[in-house]
Amino acid sequence: MQHRLVGLLVAGALATAGLTGAGLATAPDRASALTTTQATDAYDAFVDTYWDPDAKYFTTWSDHQVHAEHAVGPQGGAYTDYWWEAQAWEAVMDRYERAHDAASRQMIDDVFDGWRAAYPDFRENDWNDDMGWWARGSIRAYELTGEARYLTEAQDIFAYIAQYEDTTYGGGIWWKNVDVGDGTRNEKNVATNGTAVWTALRLYAATGDTTYRDTAERLYAWLQTNFDRDGHIRDHVSGTGQFTDYDWTYNQGQFAGAALQMYLLTDDQQYLDRATRATDWAVDNLTVAGTFLNEGTSDTEGFKAILTRDIRALIDDAGQTQYEAVLTRNASQAANHVSPEGIGGADWTAPTPSVTTTPQLSLGAAATVAITQQAVPDGSTAVVEGDGVYQAENVDHPGISTESSNTGATGRGYLAGWNTAGTAATFHVNVATAGTHTLTFRSAAAAGTAVRSVRVGNGPTTTVSFPGTSSWSQWTTTTVTVDLAAGSNAVVVSAGSGNANYLNLDAMSVSH
Incomplete structure (x- = not known):
């Protein structure tokens, strides 16, 4: 079985040999979502509302003002914080994979350039999971564009994060790069380690460096042993070894994504089974009438897009087409409930109010962009009732x-x-x-x-x-x-x- 990861090992070797365009600049075909118009409109509304072309950065709020409830990021929070911008970048890449258009291809570069200008030293962040999203985004950007600078960025960030792996709690990378070893102020979680497994195996595919593979296998084994409860994924371990359970869609998605990458590496069915069990648990338990739930405001507004992106990969890279209907249903709900200006909110089942009266966060809007790019069209804009x-x-x-x-x-x-x-x-x-x-x-x-x-x-x-x-x-x-x-x-x-x-x-x- 020729999986995408194996194919990228060859492509990565060509790129590092100097043939950066060979096999990488053309993204795999991706279906439009619902109707092409809905997917395009969601993306265009997002860019028109939040993108500042001069700063090359997305704003935090639709009104471009600083709000006390999330005053974090460049210029006192006027622009999105570190990991939110990474999620907006992923949404841009979702768009490029679907449409292959010149504008979103250029924006992949622009978002990265704006982030590097805002954060000249990526290490100026206490949170390894925040940096991990830029490592993941960078290796994805390399796969899509063939530009060597993205590979270098992914390697540099990952190398920094990886040094915070130790044997406390049996293994894993610490959530923060400060208070390391102090379980009262720090923890180890899926948010950091699931993303690290995914990124390490994509780096292995791009470079052939077995250190990445070994790190991924070690981290995944630790996650599987300690966090996977027959598809229900725990959140973190801290203190003297106490586990805490939070039921977030992104925990389910990150573990499923890590397990999928292990499957693509080894062709071992056990990993695919674990990926689908984690996904099935989310579909069965974190939905309302079949639509992924509203997980709240602030950081949680972006969680669903992380899960649905990994579901898209399960379909594309492992043939798990049973999830197509899940993505289409969720994309339909998100598209049907955008604001009059075309902006999506945290709840895909309820109408998003006008941004002229109720400012909306860019992270939630980016999640709507992501799911509408990820889903397969059904040609319908009808009401989605779900299972009732x-x-x-x-x-x-x-x-x-x-x-x-x-x-x-x-x-x-x-x-x-x-x-x-x-x-x-x-x-x-x-x-x-x-x-x-x-x-x-x-x-x-x-x-x-x-x-x-x-x-x-x-x-x-x-x-x-x-x-x-x-x-x-x-x-x-x-x-x-x-x-x-x-x-x-x-x-x-x-x-x-x-x-x-x-x-x-x-x-x-x-x-x-």
Whole structure:
């Protein structure tokens, strides 16, 4: 089996011999997303809104102002910080792989030049994972363009990061390059080490230097042993060896990407199996009605694009075409919910407000650009309903805790011990046809009947009684009939001052 990694070993050898254009400057064919117009419009809107051609840098916010909630990056945060700019660069490369156009090819160079001008010494950063994204982006840029400077940059950054690998916790590279060895101030995580495996094996492909391969194999073995729980990927280890579990899409994607690269190196099926298990876990557990969840604002707005980029690689490099529908569904949702100016937000299932009234972060907008470039077209701009199942732990639920300790729940958990007045869970429901629909809630209420309010958007409120259950592991269903508009609807389940008793809410399903 001739995998892409093996092929690049040959191409890399030619490039280092001086034939930098041979086999590298032409990117592999990539399908347009949805319709060519939607994918192109998303990219053009992103560039028009955030790109400063004079600074050769993307701004942090759509209004080009500094906001206190993320005042990090050049000029006090007016421009995106270190790793955000790397994600914008990856989105530009996603565009170039799809369209092969001269403008995005030039922008690959421009983004890099702007970043190097803003950060003349890449080492002026305490975070190895931040630097790791530029190493990964640089080797990708080398593969796409054949320019030797990108290979050199990737090698230099990776060499710096790799020196922070040691045997604490059994192996792995430290998250930060300060406080090394201090588990109370530092950690080792997938964010740093998954990216390092991917980059090391691409560097091995480009140079043939077995040191990269050996490092990747060592780091991957450590990750597999300590972080992979049958596809559910842990976040980090710290302290005296305690593991912390955060369910982020980018942890799933980075591990899947690392495992895929190991498969391309060895042709050993176990690695592909681990890559697909990590991806399947994300698809099964980190979605709402089949769309990857809103993971919040700031750094988390970019996480989904990291996962979907690695899913694209699973399809292209390992033939895992079962994921095409996943990418197309997510791209459709993202494209269908951009702002009037064409900018995407953190939640692909809900309309993004106008940037004239609600400034949007470039990181979330770049994620929409990325998924629309990555997906295969289906020629449709219709409403994406998905499977109609909305796991409560995956919807917006500020102030409501989650847990998974009681048996019988679906998904990865449920909203737990919910009884705080003024809190609410918002389900962004997409339906193709306006009219009456049935909502079916799955819940447990061992303290007795729990009362909550349900409304759609700004419509009338319905008081709903969730029946008591004999234990917190016994689940029951409650149905509510509502009128939904075609497209996206915000179904809000709230606890008011008159609401009674605790409620564990597992999921809501919607009839179509």
